[in-house]
Amino acid sequence: MAERMLITLSVNGVAHEVAVPPRRLLSDVLREDLGLTGTHVGCEHGVCGACTVLIDDRPARACLTFAVQMEGHEVTTIEAVARDGALSPLQQALHEEHGLQCGFCTPGIVMTFEAFLRDNPDPSEAEIRDVLSGNICRCTGYQNIVAAVRKAAAVMRGEAL
């Protein structure tokens, strides 16, 4: 197998020097080499969405990305979403609307919609469901996740609920 490559991996604003084989997945490097286990691996073929992280602020599947591709890019994971112990409006809305059960898909959903809500401050239910269709949740039936995204959008727009 090919030699390890030395790369600089920038995750959540911190630069990490890591030596990794070229085939090693970003999801495994985040979880096993950097200890950022909030990024979950649900299928390793890009369907379930549990491993979604932000690469340069865009949602991407960490299980379909090699860590060595990340040289020169900025990766953001679930661990960086809450600031100073305060949940983001989306995290808070998911809590209030009971938008999670087993929690395994939750980090991927949070990352998907943190990015989405930045670009779409007032999404319709159909738009939310369309984007959410890239994340499988086996527990909730999605209804409360949709409600939470709508609530978070309203809070972020500064509207009283």
Place this chain on the structure above:
Amino acid sequence: MAETPFTQIGRALPRREDRRFLTGAGRYVDDIALPQALHATFLRSPHAHARILNIDSSAAAAMKGVAAIVTGQDIAQWANVLQMAPPIEGLRPTAMEPFPTGKVRFQGDLVACVLATDRYLAEDAAEAIEVEYEVLAAVADMDAALAQDAPRVDESLPSNLLSEQHFASGDVAARFKSAHAVVTACFSQHRQTQLPLETRGCAAVWDEGRQHLTFHTGNQVPHPLRTALARRLGLSESQITVVCPDVGGGFGQKIALYREELAIAALARQLNRPVRWREDRLENLQAACHAREQRCETRAAVAADGRILALELSMTEDFGAYCFFPGNYIARVVALILTGPYRIADYTYRVRVALTNKCGAGPMRAPMAMASWVMDGTLDEIARQLGLDPLSVRRVNMLTPAELPYTMPTGELLEDVTPSETLEAVAAAIGYDDFRRRQAEARKQNRFLGLGLCTVVEPTTYGSRFYKAAGILGSGHEAAWVRIEPTGTVRASVGLMATGQGYESSLPLAVAEGLGVDVSNVRLELGNTDVAPYGMGSRGARGATAGGGALYLCARKAQEKVLAIAAHMLKLNSAGDLRLREGDVERLIGGAWTGTGIALTDIARTAYLDPLALPPGMEPGLDVSQAYDPPPMTYSNSSHACEVELDVQTGRVSILRYVVAEDCGTVLNPVVVRGQQQGAVAMGLSGALFEHVFYDETGQNLSSTLADYRVASACELPNFEILPMHTPNQRTPAGIKGMAEGGVMGAIGAVSNAVNDALAPFGVTATHQPLTPPTLRGLLRGRI
């Protein structure tokens, strides 16, 4: 909720678990760091049925990072056979090797296990193992399996017929003779899998010095799992600790001790080194556990108004290649509860279970789910054949409130259920009469709407007497402890294990209610067999009744001790006029509850640190245990109404509305209950419309990725309208009934009945799930 006598039970509180999951701080088994651990991967059979002639792992063993490669011959020395031989009439006993030695029985069956320093290297080495097989003819469906001279999946058995059971009540033959009509109906449910988003996995650590195994795994039943591990490894239960961290869904898949887990535990002990395994999704879809592949035929003797005079059921189940559970039990519960909320006294069934060369079957959220589809689907077939309205056929057959409690023909007792109330509630909410008008209008415009109804009685909590009556070894009890620490903080534990149900946010309410404190003062500890009492774990919908009931009774017992101490401190002869409320002791004086100035914190301090101030003879501390065995069976009930539109050009089904009225008795936390209702309905719809574990005729699994095994996304599911009802069970602590599976049962039936209602103008009926566009287009071909 309506007025209740409770101050804590029934509080709609957001969940305690959420913060860690939302911030990426949840801890699932694969998140646990274990220095020096070896990573396991399994080599699996590419054939559905084959003899293993030779395994050459010499090249693989020499590869980088490889620590060990073992086969069934090795593991046979370290682990025991699983005997599945409960004393059940009609069920053949089976024995399962710890790991296959001579023969593999399905595609994905185990052949070898590779341990390496990382998972990539282990998978490289697995690919380099050379295996010589003698491929055998495979049986890939239940009919082929039960044919004369079929290849035998288990060669120790005389045939592939694993179980056959019969039952008869009343005089069915006489009813058929005098019937106005005889209506037959067929129902074929396809193979599915639980698909927890977190696949299986485990990590085993052997402490050679202490001769002790710590086994980390996400499992629904930690103590029974420990017992199974001890038995299979030849260890005592005191030598094993099972630790369950957060679990990313179970749905029945995480109950049995699987062979992979047994191998990992055995290897950690043999190599004296931590070993871990994380299943990948392909393995999970091919080889974890499958479910639901059942076919039912009903034959009903009916009167002119659609009344059922007698009912016959013939059922066959495909159980796959191995028995991790007694082969009869899932199918039998379908037959046992089939007649549900309907007035049927004359009933007979025949249930057969077949072994096939497919992944072994087990329970999946609502293992008896098919029952409601079969029963309400039979009522719809009666309505179609007699030209009656489906709702009126339900009304003439349904038990009225005056007829309850009611003993079903199989002896099951229905009490404290409200099926006619839930049915009328959903019919009104969905606008049943107006729907028929809208449906007729739409048809004129070539749009095809359908409305499906399904009423469910959901068996929730199985008590020990149910198991005894069914001839199954086991218990339905649950155990709890409540400890009030010296500072007055309350800890509690129970033998359940959470896999996403929100136990930490619901069960403490039962403790808080029973004890008389605010729920914020109660912390629940689950999933460590050294901490939790020995309980039967989480399966069925028993958590709230068995677990919540045990905790509630335990907390009441703790309150009794607290008040006995308070009475002594207050120099009263008895605690009869005392209560604990929000952590303060109150006394009934002149008809009013009045503060005494004594708080739980005072009593806790006394109990632990000043035991001489306790009543004479009382033991120090506040540490209370309680076991609880629920009634033989408790039932919740619900009615579902589903409106669909069928695109007859593409076969696509769109769900326009979905209404559920559910009576699940006293609920601990309505937030959690509503989430369970939504999730259960979603799983039922997803299964009926999309999910399909599909094998070809040679036994190759063609649904091994999530692109092939399709589950419903947010675009295919509707918002669910839920009408909550709360008739308490008179026999259980606090009136708890249990819930969380009925939604699956009702959804499978309601959506199927709705699709058939939409198909009615074309004179065709869908009898096979899943109701995919190709299936429905196939029915419509040549008829549009």
